[in-house]
Amino acid sequence: MEQDHPLVRDVFPELVTELAALLEDEGERELAVRAWDLRLVDECGCGDDFCQSIRTADHPRGQPYGPGHRCVPLSPSNGMLILDIVDGRIMYVEILDRPPMRRRERAP
Structure with missing residues (x-):
């Protein structure tokens, strides 16, 4: 279940x-709003440093997204951020060649 x-x-x-x-800078206002509600379904796990x-939505690994899919490359100051979108939903966030992301520590 997604809320999990x-x-x-x-x-x-x-x-x-x-x-x-x-x-927002790319004119993708609707996706910008949806970004705040993305779920962390899984990390890539490819092992590349x-x-x-x-992954921000369930989808079988290695399967094409099919109709309604588009890529949205963004222009960050460091590295690359590329989104896979299906029917207006952010399915995957490709995060490459960037400094390590810091996880927010959970409150006790």
């Missing part, structure tokens, strides 16, 4: 703030 996954803003708040601003990509 933490909100990305609770785990990586700086990432969500940056995504929302960059999406330059990759910190995250």
Whole structure:
């Protein structure tokens, strides 16, 4: 169930703030608003030291997204951020060649 996954803003708040601003800059206002409610479904797990990509929706690994899919490359000051969007929903955030993201510590 989707609510079982933490909100990305609770785990990586700086990432969500940056995504929302960059999406606004690209004229993607609706996606910028939706960025605040992304869920951290899974981390990429590829093992590459330059990759910190995250899955933000359930989708079978290795399967194409199909109709309604588009890529939205953003222009961050460091590295690359590329979003996979399906029918207006952010499915995957590709995060490459960037400084390590800091996880927000959970309150005790």
